[in-house]
Amino acid sequence: MGICCKQSYIHTTNLDDKAVLRAENIASDVNLLNSVEHRRIRDRMVNMFNIGILEENLSSIPGVVNILEKIQEYVPADGANVHTLICWRDGLSYERHVDAQSSRANADNSLLRLEGLEPSAQVFHKRMLLMQNVFNQRxxxxxxxxxxxxxxxxxxxxxxxxxxxxxxxxxxxxxxxxxxxxxxxxxxxxxxxxxxxxxxxxxxxxx
Structure with missing residues (x-):
């Protein structure tokens, strides 16, 4: 089965500050981009790439494992230690991602345990699950x-x-x-x- 797998990532390796502030106490200029940041964002957008179509079955754990292994090749790593990135998924793909990681839970290192990609439900799917589970809108x-x-x-x-x-x-x-x-x-x-x-x-x- 040919499956076109689309993923989105947010870099988290620079989020080491443990301080927590209320939004109202954060200076407004923190959220405003300066000219250097604008240029960096443009440069990153220019460097987008397409990993192509992965010939795997998204309905099976082995298929999802193979997909995660392939995508994980693009995750920053230091030997067997990976710098985890967020991987946005729809609700069903999120569950399969978790199942695939569970199947590798006893592996020897982070790469083999598929820990380079942390699944997270996309916003519209979070809203959908909220409407289904809390308000019974199905x-x-x-x-x-x-x-x-x-x-x-x-x-x-x-x-x-x-x-x-x-x-x-x-x-x-x-x-x-x-x-x-x-x-x-x-x-x-x-x-x-x-x-x-x-x-x-x-x-x-x-x-």
Whole structure:
């Protein structure tokens, strides 16, 4: 079976600082790129490469092991000790990656244990798992015409969730179960604040 394997990596070898700060205490210029950093990012983008198509079966542990061994050739290493990189996967590929590493758990060194690649679920799959496991939203598919009612229900669910979160913030509440005394005027005020923040009026210009 010919499988086209696409991976993404984030370098972690420079993340040795153990200090932890709140985001609000980090200076804004830390997140702003200077001209040197811009040039370095451009240079890295120019040097992208394609490892090609790996003729392996992603549905089998031996196939995934072979894929990880091949990709691991591009991971920085010092002898048998590797500098682990994050490997972004979808939910199912993540599980197979973990199973492949488990099959090599008793190997003699980091390379043989496939520790050069640390699996992590991609953001959209984390969201998908959250919707399935926490909110029991399982029936939405990418083909809207085949599941129109489920998609419509999902959009309504998400919208109501955002509105509820917005209302909690405006009322300075930390939890839905927190008790607070509010009246009709409070509800009206919160409603107006929410609408004012999300409303995008059309500006009409003569001519």
């Amino acid at each position: 029936s939405v598919t990418r083909n809207v015409s085949e599941s129109f009612n489920y998609v419509s229900e999902f959009l309504r669910f998400v919208t109501e969730g955002y509105i509820t979160a917005f209302a909690l913030e405006e009322l300075q509440l930390d939890d839905l179960n927190e008790e607070v005394e509010i009246n009709t005027e409070d509800v009206q005020r919160v409603s107006e604040v929410i609408v004012d923040n999300i409303w995008n009026p059309t500006r009409i210009v003569d001519g």
